[in-house]
Amino acid sequence: MIKDTRRFEPFSENPISLIDDEGKWTGKFDLQLDDAALRDFYRSLIAARQLDERLILLQRSGKTSFAMQAAGHEGIQVAIAKAVKPGFDWLFPYYRDHGLALALGVPAVDIFAENLATRADPAKGRQMPNHPGSKPLNVFTVASPIAAHIPPATGAAISAKVQNTGQVVVASFGDGATSEGDWHAGVNFASAQGAPIVFVVENNRYAISVDLVNQTGSENMAIKAKAYGMPGYYVDGMDVLASYHVMLEAIEHARSGAGPVLVEATVYRYGPHSSADDDSIYRPKEEVEAWKRRDPILRLQKFLKNRGVWDEDWEEEVRQSVTDELAQALAAAEAAGPVPEVWMFGDVYEKQLWPQAEQQKYLEQELGL
Ligand SMILES: Cc1ncc(C[n+]2csc(CCOP(=O)(O)OP(=O)(O)O)c2C)c(N)n1
Structure with a gap:
């Protein structure tokens, strides 16, 4: 008999949230993260945002061919990184997950080198920009075809189960991926096999220009889990603490042998789909502005302020140290020189x-x- 330690109800009507717009805790349990841990979450959010901005600048200055913006996705990405056991569990991320990779511990120099295709790139310059991976940290290198990583992620989870390793797999993807045959095949087989895997939809409401209404007839993404026979959590992916606690619960469920979980994290991408897209054609500016007011960094900042663990000096210190670290990593990645043909x-x-x-x-x- 598996002990039920759930804090959250699957299939909730509204996204699960623990910090309201004013930065107040709304959870029905006491937060068990100390101030240092909370500050670490905040720093990871800042680092993910700054990395994203850097990658866009590299594309704009002609140093890389392509960039996929992730601003707005950081809450769920940092939460995934903090909830897994780094280097033990397996991650199957997608192309918008560079913030996840960084928060997990993939060195920034590796991420920059991958984008720039320099000799410091562990993938030897063979990947597109925004396709991180890491052998030592069990991060499957990003696959460009949408949802193509879902069946291998399920395979990795079945392997962990068969070998009884105790590892969990977390596979992340966008809302558009849920319409792919590969997605169905992977999710269905994971459930049939009771595989220890958590599927995370970073639902930003668009697959390039295709909006959610044209993507699915489902009420939401989490509810799809019902038909596959697994819990489906619906969480505010811009609330890093809610995302973290839901991920902990989902991972615990999978690790306990109770089978897979689907997590839908509601997010928004502030920028265009990629450096080759003009989002002003298919979505109103007001919509973008409205979502920006729910920003994950701002939300956690208000929360920290309310707890008395935030002030402007500390903010400046964090931002500057992240900027310096990223600048050093970028310089090292560039100094390695281009990959020989x-x-x-x-x-x-x-x-x-x-x-x-x-x-x-x-x-x-x-x-x-
Ligand atoms: C199988 C396949 N079809 C089409 C594409 C082109 N494509 C690249 S990204 C993308 C949108 C995917 O949207 P979503 O899964 O919602 O993730 P998001 O980009 O919104 O984060 C498409 C259609 C592709 N890479 N692979």
Whole structure:
């Protein structure tokens, strides 16, 4: 018999929230995070936001080809990172999750190097920008085809179950991903197999220009869990403390052997879908402004202020130290220099076959190497 330690009701009518707009605690239990932990959450939110801004600047200054903005998503992303066991559990993130990667502990230099395709990139320059991953931290490298990472995430969770490792998998994705066949196949199979996995929808209400009404006939995303036979939590993804506690509960459920969970986190992306999109064509400015007033950083800041653990000097100190850290990481990533073209012929097969060897030779001749 599995002990029921739930704090939250699955399938709630409204998103679960623990901090109201005034920064007041509304939870029905006492917060068990001390001031240092709360400040750490706040710093992670700031770091995620600044990283996002940096990546956009890199694209705007022509140093990278592409950027996917994540401002507005930080609440749920930081919550996921703080709720898992880093380096033990597995993460299957998507392209907007660089804030999650950073909060988990993926070094900023790795993230910048991946975006810039420099020699410091653990992926050796073979990924698109905004596709982080980490071998030491069990972060599956981001897959560009929407929802393509869901079946492998389920596979990893089934493997953890079969081998009885105690690991949990967390797979995150956007609302658009829930319309994909891969998503259904992965979620369905996870439930049928009782796999220890938490599926997290970062529901920002748009899949590029397709809005939620045109995405699904469902009342919300969390309710889809009912048909798959798993709990579905509906949480305010811009409330980092609510997101964190819901993630803790979902992960505990999965780790206890009770099977998968679906979490829908309501968020909003403040910017366009990507650096190749103009969002003013499909959504009103007022809508963007209204969501910005629910900003996860602002919400936690008000909460910290109410608890007396925030002041302007500390804010400035945190922002400056994050800025310095990111600047140093970016400088190190750039200093590594660009990935040599011939690296593309490596790692194709265990031992290089003659076609690759020949092509590499031609390229080297062409480049005068
Ligand atoms: C299988 C597939 N179809 C289409 C695309 C093009 N595409 C890239 S991002 C995207 C929108 C996905 O939206 P959503 O899952 O809601 O995530 P969001 O970008 O809103 O965070 C689309 C359609 C793709 N990458 N893969």
